[in-house]
Amino acid sequence: MHDDHSHHEHPKYALIFAALCVFTLISIMADVVQLPYAVKVVAVLSVATCKALCVLAWFMHLKFERAWKYVLLAPTTILALGLPLALMPDVGEHYYTQEVPQMDDYAEHLEHRKHAAEHHGEAEPE
Amino acid sequence: MSHAPSHAVPPIKMGLAIPNSKLCMWLFLGTEIMFFTAFIGTYMVLRLGSKGWPTDPEVTHIRVAAGGINTFVLILSSYFVVVAHEAMSLKNFEKARAFLKWTFALAVVFLGIKSYEYYGKIDHDILPGHIAENDQQAKYKVLKESEKAVAWRLDQLVSKAKSLNAFEKLPEPANDPSKLRKALVDAAGKLKGSDKPAEAAAAEEFKEFDEPDAADPSKSTMFSRFKAMKKDIQSETVPLSEIQHQLEGLKSNEQWGFVFKSVHEPHPILYGNIFASCYFLMTGFHALHVIIGMILFAIVLKQPKLEGWHDFVENSGLYWHFVDLVWIFLFPLLYIV
Numbered sequence: 001m002h003d004d005h006s007h008h009e010h011p012k013y014a015l016i017f018a019a020l021c022v023f024t025l026i027s028i029m030a031d032v033v034q035l036p037y038a039v040k041v042v043a044v045l046s047v048a049t050c051k052a053l054c055v056l057a058w059f060m061h062l063k064f065e066r067a068w069k070y071v072l073l074a075p076t077t078i079l080a081l082g083l084p085l086a087l088m089p090d091v092g093e094h095y096y097t098q099e100v101p102q103m104d105d106y107a108e109h110l111e112h113r114k115h116a117a118e119h120h121g122e123a124e125p126e
Numbered sequence: 127m128s129h130a131p132s133h134a135v136p137p138i139k140m141g142l143a144i145p146n147s148k149l150c151m152w153l154f155l156g157t158e159i160m161f162f163t164a165f166i167g168t169y170m171v172l173r174l175g176s177k178g179w180p181t182d183p184e185v186t187h188i189r190v191a192a193g194g195i196n197t198f199v200l201i202l203s204s205y206f207v208v209v210a211h212e213a214m215s216l217k218n219f220e221k222a223r224a225f226l227k228w229t230f231a232l233a234v235v236f237l238g239i240k241s242y243e244y245y246g247k248i249d250h251d252i253l254p255g256h257i258a259e260n261d262q263q264a265k266y267k268v269l270k271e272s273e274k275a276v277a278w279r280l281d282q283l284v285s286k287a288k289s290l291n292a293f294e295k296l297p298e299p300a301n302d303p304s305k306l307r308k309a310l311v312d313a314a315g316k317l318k319g320s321d322k323p324a325e326a327a328a329a330e331e332f333k334e335f336d337e338p339d340a341a342d343p344s345k346s347t348m349f350s351r352f353k354a355m356k357k358d359i360q361s362e363t364v365p366l367s368e369i370q371h372q373l374e375g376l377k378s379n380e381q382w383g384f385v386f387k388s389v390h391e392p393h394p395i396l397y398g399n400i401f402a403s404c405y406f407l408m409t410g411f412h413a414l415h416v417i418i419g420m421i422l423f424a425i426v427l428k429q430p431k432l433e434g435w436h437d438f439v440e441n442s443g444l445y446w447h448f449v450d451l452v453w454i455f456l457f458p459l460l461y462i463v
Binding site for chain 2: 013014016017020021024027028030031040041044045047048051052055056058059060065066068069072073075076077079080081083084087088091092093094105106108109112116
């Protein structure tokens with residue numbers, strides 16, 4: 001019985017492969033076409049999630065496995081999310097200002113570059 | 127021995143209705159999910175907390191085309207593994223072997239493209255701990271690399287002078303650069319006008335370390351120009367663009383410009399070091415997984431007969447799909463976003 005269903009899954013693999021290729025092309029298109037940054041991020045990460053689900057469901061056969069898949073994958077998924085979530089408040093979204101000297105220098109560097117560009121073009125009155 | 131009744135109840139099988147090896151592979155993949163999510167999650171969090179993270183491909187030398195091709199290569203190899211597994215189930219072992227060979231070949235292609243990308247990064251010195259993050263650091267990096275280049279040249283010329291017996295007497299102590307420089311200049315005087323072309327050419331080279339009067343720029347030598355740049359860098363008031371200009375001047379000298387070939391063009395990258403750490407950590411561990419997958423496939427391919435290797439192929443296939451899965455997330459996160 002177990003072998004039976006894998007027989008008629010066979011032609012589907014090529015379809016999944018084609019879908020994955022199309023998804024990859026969409027990600028590259030999202031990079032080539034000028035999109036607002038937020039739209040691009042959401043687009044490529046959604047595409048990546050779709051691709052991951054295709055691989056998990058069909059190539060890794062999770063679609064056809066029994067309930068053990070939930071027991072096995074739920075704890076690891078929860079724990080995997082733990083670390084980024086734990087780091088998020090302090091590193092990703094700090095409420096305090098950061099003392100990063102190179103950031104000030106970088107702002108200065110950009111300012112210099114801007115001035116230099118202006119200088120090379122039309123000299124603006126100081 | 128008793129006669130088994132014809133309507134015997136099959137023995138109760140404990141555990142899940144899947145092979146133990148497959149269960150173990152899935153448990154292992156569970157730990158792998160946590161392993162890679164830790165890297166990917168920390169990378170995302172670090173990025174969110176660092177305004178001005180480098181994304182310009184001209185700066186980071188991230189090549190979207192290379193990443194895109196590698197994505198396709200891995201997806202295709204994943205598909206081939208599925209086909210190989212399917213063929214194993216149908217006992218078509220020759221087909222399975224052929225597709226596993228193709229999978230192995232695609233893994234080689236993946237690593238080849240990856241090495242090309244790594245080469246680009248190493249060539250531009252985009253390595254953790256090597257990147258200047260502001261103008262000041264960039265200037266000091268130029269100084270450090272130039273000092274190394276000049277020391278290398280000094281070593282080279284001192285060996286040459288020794289082989290030509292050009293030193294009156296060996297400088298004391300033999301590791302003092304200023305004494306060695308002076309000895310070279312003296313040697314240049316001694317060899318000057320020699321009728322042996324090798325000696326005359328060496329004399330010209332030894333003059334690179336002469337320290338003429340700084341007032342006359344027409345008399346400048348390699349070492350005097352290096353010293354002028356060093357002074358400008360250490361003054362900390364000369365802008366980076368000026369240092370860049372001086373470095374270009376040194377590099378373009380026809381006689382000794384090659385000495386400064388190893389000095390990188392100064393390009394400060396804000397957060398460049400943490401970016402490089404994340405990039406190499408994630409792609410490096412992923413490449414390591416690719417290599418391990420190749421070993422798994424090589425073990426199967428070495429077997430003269432594939433009968434009985436169905437579960438092994440299925441499990442290494444699961445592992446390979448996971449490697450593909452990780453790349454599916456690394457590609458947009460590192461190459462596009």
